[in-house]
Amino acid sequence: MDDQNKNLFLAIFLSGMVMLVWSIWFQPPPPQPDLTLPPGSVQTTDGTSVATPPAASDGATDTPELPTSTHAEALSKAPRIQIDTPKLSGSLTLMGGRIDDLKLKAYRETLDPDSALVTLLTPFGSENPYYTIYGWGRTGDMPADSVPGPDTMWSLESGKTLTPETPVTLKWDNGRGLIFRRTISIDDHYMFSVEQSVENTTGAASRLFPYSIVARYGAPKTRGFFILHEGIVRMSDGELEEIKYKKIPDLDPVASEGANAELIDVKESGWVGFTDKYWMTSLIPAKDQPFTSVAKYIPDSDIYTAETRMPIQTVEPGSKVSVTTRVFAGAKEWETIRMYQNDEGVDRFIDSIDxxxxxxxxxxxxxxxxxxxxxxxxxxxxxxxxxxxxxxxxxxxxxxxxxxxxxxxxxxxxxxxxxxxxxxxxxxxxxxxxxxxxxxxxxxxxxxxxxxxxxxxxxxxxxxxxxxxxxxxxxxxxxxxxxxxPDPSSILNLFGLLPWDAPGP
Structure with missing residues (x-):
C-alpha cells in the first residue's frame, strides 16, 4: 500500500474517531429532576401537590402481565365510535375516551394488494397496546373519582362517526358538580384535535390540570441500525431531543413520577411523541401554550409514555375552562409534515423526520x-x-x-x-x-x-x-x-424473471 492510500485511510479513521468522541463526551447534560416530592405527586410552580396522570387502566399498572385477547376481542369490550377519513380508519373507545384503534388506508404491510393495512394504534388488552389518552389531573385532596380516568365510561353527546366533516363530543358528569366534555375532530390527513373542557356547577372553585398521553406497552421491534432513530422525539422551545427505545429505561428515576422519566418545562412551543421508521404519534399543544413535556418508562408494567401536562386551571363557580391539544397519528410523509409546520404553525415539525x-x-x-x-x-x-x-x-x-x-x-x-x-x-x-x-x-x-x-x-x-x-x-x-x-434478484429466481423471491440468508 503506497503512502497516498495510507494517508486516505488514516484520515477517514481519524474523522470517524473525532465524530465518535464528540457524540460521547460533549453532549449537554440533561436537566436534573426534583426528587424531593412524595410518590404519586407532581411539582407545580405554586407548590400545590397534584396527582400524576395514569397511563392505563388501574389494573394495568399493578402488574406487567396483560390480558391476553385478540385485537377483535379487545375492541369489543366497550362501545366505540368509528373513525373514517381519506387516510385513516379505525375507532375510539368510550371507555376512557381513548384513540386506540387506527389503521393507515394508504399503506399495507407488504406489496401484496390484499395484505393487511398498516396498524398504528391498538387497544388495551390486545398484544402490545399503543394508544392516546386524555384527562384532567386532580389537585389537593380531590377524590380520585372526581376526575375522568382511563376506565371512565363516557357518553356520546353529539356526532356518530368521526370524519373530517363531523366531529364528535363526549360527556361525563362526575356527580359532584363538575361536567367534563371532550370534542374530537380530525382533518383530511393525520391530525386530530382534542378539545377538553370542564364546567363547574358547584359553589366553590376547582383546580385541575389537563394532560395528554401516548402510551406504548413494551418496546416495539426496531431496525436496530445506528443511522436510524426510533423512540421518543420531541421539540422543546426549539431544542430537538431524540431518545432511542433502548435508552428510555435508562432515564433517571423520578420519585414524583414513580418511574424513570425526564421532564422539560416548555414555555412557548413544542411537541412530544414516539417515532418509528415510517410512522409517528405525537402530542402537539397549542402554540404559545406552556406545558411540561414528559418522557417516561414505568418498569413494573413495561410501559413507555410521552406526555404533555398543562398548567393548573382554576375553574370558578358557574364558569367553564377548555384547552385544545392536537395529535398527529400517521405516516411521516414529507409534504404532509411540512404543511403542518409551514401552514399550521407546528414548530420545526419537519425535524420529526430523522x-x-x-x-x-x-x-x-x-x-x-x-x-x-x-x-x-x-x-x-x-x-x-x-x-x-x-x-x-x-x-x-x-x-x-x-x-x-x-x-x-x-x-x-x-x-x-x-x-x-x-x-x-x-x-x-x-x-x-x-x-x-x-x-x-x-x-x-x-x-x-x-x-x-x-x-x-x-x-x-x-x-x-x-x-x-x-x-x-x-x-x-x-x-x-x-x-x-434489498434486491430480490438471485440466480435461484433467474435474477427476477421467475415469480418468487430469493431465499433469505
Missing part, C-alpha cells in the same frame, strides 16, 4: 430527490438522476484529487530512488521527500482532502434513501418493486 447529523445536507438532498420524482415520475430513475447531479457538482473536487494523484504517480520513481539512497535513515528520507514535494509543488494531502469532503455528501444520500417513507414499496424496473428492500 435527518441525522448531516441534516444540512440530507434536507436539501431529499428536496432535490422529491423534486426529481415529481418531474420524472419514478423514484428509481430519480435516485440515478440525483446521483449524477451530485457527481457533477463534486466534479471540481474529484478533478483536483485526480490531478494530485497523477502528480504523485509521476514522482514515484524519484521517491523510490530516495528510499534506496537514504536506506534506514528515516529522518533524512522525510526531509528529502519534503524538499521534493516543495520543488515539484505537490501536496500529498491534496488528493485525500477532496475525497474526505465527498464522504458526508454520499453518506447523506444513503441516509435519505434509507429513512424516508417515500421509497417504501416504490417500484423501479422489472423485478425491483420495493426500493426500500
Amino acid at each position: 435527518w441525522g447529523w448531516f441534516f444540512f445536507l440530507t434536507k436539501p438532498i431529499f428536496w432535490l430527490l422529491h423534486t426529481l420524482k415529481g418531474l420524472i415520475g419514478n423514484m428509481g430513475w430519480s435516485i440515478i438522476a440525483l446521483t449524477l447531479i451530485l457527481k457533477a457538482l463534486l466534479l471540481p473536487l474529484a478533478y483536483k484529487s485526480y490531478v494530485s494523484m497523477a502528480k504523485m504517480k509521476t514522482l514515484q520513481p524519484e521517491m523510490e530512488a530516495l528510499k534506496e539512497r537514504c536506506g534506514e535513515d528515516k529522518q533524512r528520507l522525510q526531509k528529502e521527500m519534503m524538499a521534493l514535494y516543495k520543488k515539484e509543488k505537490v501536496n500529498p494531502a491534496a488528493g485525500c482532502l477532496p475525497i474526505l469532503l465527498q464522504i458526508p455528501i454520499f453518506f447523506s444520500l444513503y441516509k435519505v434513501i434509507f429513512v424516508t417513507l417515500e421509497l417504501r414499496h416504490a417500484p423501479w424496473i422489472g423485478w425491483i418493486r420495493d426500493l426500500s428492500a
Whole structure:
C-alpha cells in the first residue's frame, strides 16, 4: 500500500474517531429532576401537590402481565365510535375516551394488494397496546373519582362517526358538580384535535390540570441500525431531543413520577411523541401554550409514555375552562409534515423526520430527490438522476484529487530512488521527500482532502434513501418493486424473471 492510500485511510479513521468522541463526551447534560416530592405527586410552580396522570387502566399498572385477547376481542369490550377519513380508519373507545384503534388506508404491510393495512394504534388488552389518552389531573385532596380516568365510561353527546366533516363530543358528569366534555375532530390527513373542557356547577372553585398521553406497552421491534432513530422525539422551545427505545429505561428515576422519566418545562412551543421508521404519534399543544413535556418508562408494567401536562386551571363557580391539544397519528410523509409546520404553525415539525447529523445536507438532498420524482415520475430513475447531479457538482473536487494523484504517480520513481539512497535513515528520507514535494509543488494531502469532503455528501444520500417513507414499496424496473428492500434478484429466481423471491440468508 503506497503512502497516498495510507494517508486516505488514516484520515477517514481519524474523522470517524473525532465524530465518535464528540457524540460521547460533549453532549449537554440533561436537566436534573426534583426528587424531593412524595410518590404519586407532581411539582407545580405554586407548590400545590397534584396527582400524576395514569397511563392505563388501574389494573394495568399493578402488574406487567396483560390480558391476553385478540385485537377483535379487545375492541369489543366497550362501545366505540368509528373513525373514517381519506387516510385513516379505525375507532375510539368510550371507555376512557381513548384513540386506540387506527389503521393507515394508504399503506399495507407488504406489496401484496390484499395484505393487511398498516396498524398504528391498538387497544388495551390486545398484544402490545399503543394508544392516546386524555384527562384532567386532580389537585389537593380531590377524590380520585372526581376526575375522568382511563376506565371512565363516557357518553356520546353529539356526532356518530368521526370524519373530517363531523366531529364528535363526549360527556361525563362526575356527580359532584363538575361536567367534563371532550370534542374530537380530525382533518383530511393525520391530525386530530382534542378539545377538553370542564364546567363547574358547584359553589366553590376547582383546580385541575389537563394532560395528554401516548402510551406504548413494551418496546416495539426496531431496525436496530445506528443511522436510524426510533423512540421518543420531541421539540422543546426549539431544542430537538431524540431518545432511542433502548435508552428510555435508562432515564433517571423520578420519585414524583414513580418511574424513570425526564421532564422539560416548555414555555412557548413544542411537541412530544414516539417515532418509528415510517410512522409517528405525537402530542402537539397549542402554540404559545406552556406545558411540561414528559418522557417516561414505568418498569413494573413495561410501559413507555410521552406526555404533555398543562398548567393548573382554576375553574370558578358557574364558569367553564377548555384547552385544545392536537395529535398527529400517521405516516411521516414529507409534504404532509411540512404543511403542518409551514401552514399550521407546528414548530420545526419537519425535524420529526430523522435527518441525522448531516441534516444540512440530507434536507436539501431529499428536496432535490422529491423534486426529481415529481418531474420524472419514478423514484428509481430519480435516485440515478440525483446521483449524477451530485457527481457533477463534486466534479471540481474529484478533478483536483485526480490531478494530485497523477502528480504523485509521476514522482514515484524519484521517491523510490530516495528510499534506496537514504536506506534506514528515516529522518533524512522525510526531509528529502519534503524538499521534493516543495520543488515539484505537490501536496500529498491534496488528493485525500477532496475525497474526505465527498464522504458526508454520499453518506447523506444513503441516509435519505434509507429513512424516508417515500421509497417504501416504490417500484423501479422489472423485478425491483420495493426500493426500500434489498434486491430480490438471485440466480435461484433467474435474477427476477421467475415469480418468487430469493431465499433469505
